[in-house]
Amino acid sequence: MAERDYYDVLRVERTASREDIKRAYRKLAMQYHPDRNPEDPDAGEKFREASRAYEILHDPETRARYDQFGHAGVSGIGGAGSGDFDLSDALRAFMRDFGGFEDLFGRSRGRGGRSRGPLKGSDVQTRLKVTLEEVATGVEKTLRVKLLQRCAACSGRGSTTGEPETCPTCQGAGEVRQAQRSIFGQFVSLHVCPRCEGEGKVVTDPCRSCGGEGRVREEKRIKVRIPAGVESGNYLTLRREGNVGPRGGPQGDLLIVIEVEPHEVFERRGDDVLLELGISFPQAALGAEVEVPTLDGAATLGIPAGTQSGNVLRLAGRGIPRLGGGPRGDLLAQVSVWIPTRLSAEERSALERLGESENFVPPKSVKGFWSKVREAFTT
Ligand SMILES: [Zn+2]
Ligand SMILES: [Zn+2]
CATH class of the missing domain: 1.10.287.110 (DnaJ domain)
Structure with missing residues (x-):
């Protein structure tokens, strides 16, 4: 390149x-x-x-x-x-x-009052995509994360030969005193040592692999168990799985933020999943058994005779388990009745004949009538 x-x-x-x-x-x-x-x-x-x-x-x-x-x-x-x-x-x-x-x-400067000793590594945040199917069952995933890890060449010490030396500026204390004179007398204040940044040690012969940091950036594979029922924005904290600190400092945490991918067929509504289901006009009028997809394979759904467009039919327990246990949500199938767009001459004359029957005339519309018809099926 x-x-x-x-x-x-x-x-x-x-x-x-x-x-x-x-x-x-x-x-x-x-x-x-x-x-x-x-x-x-x-x-x-x-x-x-x-x-x-x-x-x-x-x-x-x-x-x-x-x-x-x-x-x-x-x-x-x-x-x-x-x-x-x-x-x-x-x-x-x-x-x-x-x-x-x-x-x-x-x-990562959270020394927490400590001003001496190895620095803690920073926390690392990473995103993990899961499918709705994986949410329904829970899943074990292997992530690849780039992390600062202990340098193998110097065993994390940072120096090529032996141990780092005691910092000459602070004599290993990690902090320095500064005296200030004022009209009220002399004040002594403590500061983190600028030379060793509080570690108390300095590297005089830096390791060639890590430049004296004692850590190098490498990809790591990490296995995580994602419980069933998670939502986008939920996160897992893996303690002490983040970046290592410089020169043997302890590891920060790894935060795994869950992102549930949008599904081609289903829409999630809390613990329920919504499915748009097209049925034929005869199926709606006569009733039928139809096969519907669910998050764990196909299932049979009964369509009652006289089902209207917009009715919501429920398959109990075919939704998503509640995070941390509890009953599974439901599959909600919202019905759309398919009106044919092309008709043969024979079909046309049959429908024309049916159209004359008063059973095929919709009831007189009053406010809220159609919503009530739809709700009648929504259990
Ligand atoms: Zn090294
Ligand atoms: Zn120092």
């Missing part, structure tokens, strides 16, 4: 300053960061592309080479021929210059 012009990628002029480039990249990176777009694989590619452009253009030396020779002048820089600069390179570049995604959004 041909690489786009790096200035176009960052949407800046060729005369843009370093600050302009940094600002443009930060904006794009925040928009397309994979943590913000877990469902969108295109976002990851856009993030990668913007990061690659930033890598080249924010450094005056590589920028000059790019300006003179184009992509050919910078291939192989930053571990990167055009195809070699991958998403983890991009995440590393971003974290190096912007100090981690979580910081930007003020998330």
Whole structure:
């Protein structure tokens, strides 16, 4: 795939300053960061592309080479021929210059009063589509989720050799004291250590696989059991199945948000499912047994003689189970009587003869009459 012009990628002029480039990249990176777009694989590619452009253009030396020779002048820089600069390179570049995604959004900073020790990983939200049939029975699904997982190369420590070192700025305390003088005397305030961000440790020889983060983004397959009766917007929380924290920090949670797909035939009404059922004029007049689809196979439905268009016939217990137990809802079949649109000469004369019978003349209409006729069948 041909690489786009790096200035176009960052949407800046060729005369843009370093600050302009940094600002443009930060904006794009925040928009397309994979943590913000877990469902969108295109976002990851856009993030990668913007990061690659930033890598080249924010450094005056590589920028000059790019300006003179184009992509050919910078291939192989930053571990990167055009195809070699991958998403983890991009995440590393971003974290190096912007100090981690979580910081930007003020998330995953929930230190809860603790200012020392490993940071917790962020929660991850993902959507899961299920069909109405699956809702009726419950289902076990395997999801694929891109998650930050422990880096195997360094066992999550972040450093190539041995353990990270005690942070020299805070001596491992994770926080620093700042004394301020005022007319009332001296105040001492505590802040999270800017060097180690509260971990108390720093990596001096970062692992090449994870850039010292101790975690890498990888796809994980996760099996979940979806109970019968769920609705769109319901969610499951899998504790400690989200992103791992940097350098051995505990995992966040994985939130699975259910999305029930619209059905071709059925419409859901709470625990009931509604079906539009076409029947013939003789079936409506004489009564009949017809086969109807349900969420668990075909069933036989009795049409009483004299059924009107709009009548709703009920098949008890063929709807959706209530979430968490309880009786199943019903299948509601709303009848439409099919009036033929083409008639043979023989059919036409038979109908003309029938039309003369007073049984075929609808009753005089009074307000609400037809609704009452329909309701008579709606049980
Ligand atoms: Zn590593
Ligand atoms: Zn520190």
